[in-house]
Amino acid sequence: MSFGADLPFLDNILHVPSTKHPFDARSTIIYLLPACLSYFVTAILVILPGTRTLRIALWPLILLLAFRATVCVDLSNGDPQRTYLNVDFAMVMLCITIRTLEWTFLKEPLKRHLRPANSTPSVIMDALDLSVNVRGVGWNWSKSIYVPPESRPTSSRTAFCLYVLLSALVHGFISSILQISIQAFSPETFTVLSGGSIFEASLPPLIRYVRSSIISTVVLLGIYSVMQVTYDVLTIFSVVVLRQDPAQWPPFFQAPWMATSLRDFWSRRWHQLYRRAFVILGGWPLSFVFGRAGYIIGSFIASGIFHNVVVIMLNGNVEMWCMLLSFGMMATGIVLEDIFTALTGRKVDGWNGRLWAMAWMVVWGNLMVDGFARAGMFASTSVSDSASPLRAFVEHYVLAFDRWLRTFA
Secondary structure: OOOOOOOHHHHHHHOOOOOOEEOOHHHHHHHHHHHHHHHHHHHHHHOOOOOHHHHHHHHHHHHHHHHHHHHHEEOOOOOHHHOHHHHHHHHHHHHHHHHHHHHHOOOOOOOEOOOOOOOOOOHHHHHHHHHHOOOOOOEHHHOOOOOOOOOOOOOOHHHHHHHHHHHHHHHHHHHHHHHHHHHHHOHHHHOOOOOOOOOOOOOOHHHHHHHHHHHHHHHHHHHHHHHHHHHHHHHHHHHHOOOOOHHHOOOOOOOHHHOOOHHHHHHHHOOOOOHHHHHHHHHHHHHHHHHHHHHHHHHHHHHHHHHHHHHHHHOOOOOOHHHHHHHHHHHHHHHHHHHHHHHHOOOOOHHHHHHHHHHHHHHHHHHHHHHHHHOOHHHOOOHHHHOHHHHHHHHHHHHHHHHHHHOOO
């Protein structure tokens, strides 16, 4: 699908190619390498004093090279089942442009305060660390980011890496089970790229919504598992190959199912990978006009747009409102919590807060997951596809549960 499929005139203005180049050595050198090198150069400049003017002049080029790489390279190599690779790559390029935008206007150079033992300070190595550091841990740049407390063994690098490897294997297995479960709820729609709704029109409203809520909960756990696997793999690579300190890779999540409020869930327990991007794009601009409420609403609107880009890249027929409404209502819920605290002097907390947060996220999460489902996101392949005994076992019990649920209709 062309980047500007819904707006053809953008294709002409931005010179978007009608077909992408396959991911190979040639496309890597021509398209990917320039974008990555410009990003690395900016990382070098931002840790050197007196380079702000040069960074400002360089940023438009970074934007152009990142956009060029996104629209010109096909990481799926024509396989529709691997379209998600193009989506992931687009998100990486978007994060690079936003991260370098923030670096561009910093008045003071960034400083590193966490280094591996016995390492020698080096501008090149510091810039490399900054470039691959997903949350900026160990730099003054990330001082406002919440970091979950460490719960893994840190007595030695070997023990740490073995624990992370075990986590990757366990969560990988869980994510496979959950993906099979999701597809089993509706094999005729969730296993094809055209997708389908999680709302079964033939069921009464109550049973229809109970069923969609169960599917949404399974999807949320699946997203959690997949992201944890990805983070674990990156952690092992960075600690073993790049020799980074394990402290630079703190826990990604903090038991999100234990959240006692919406604020607790989104600001502490869910991953904070894109937090700065959303704050820069939406939070800061709206905060100048509407204060704290604008900061919250703007950040979630940016998140809604971000996730809408994901589903549109998979299926251009999915409406934008489903993501904007879902994430916008998350912001509304947090604002309501702040109003409750202002009126009563008590924070939303405890079991009441936990029930409130889970109920609110299930209600509006249904719309979010429905957008993912209609975009065909659940049709991606998995390593478990070849594990027929496991697939048959999970499908049997999920189908049995679904039939049982339908008996209440």
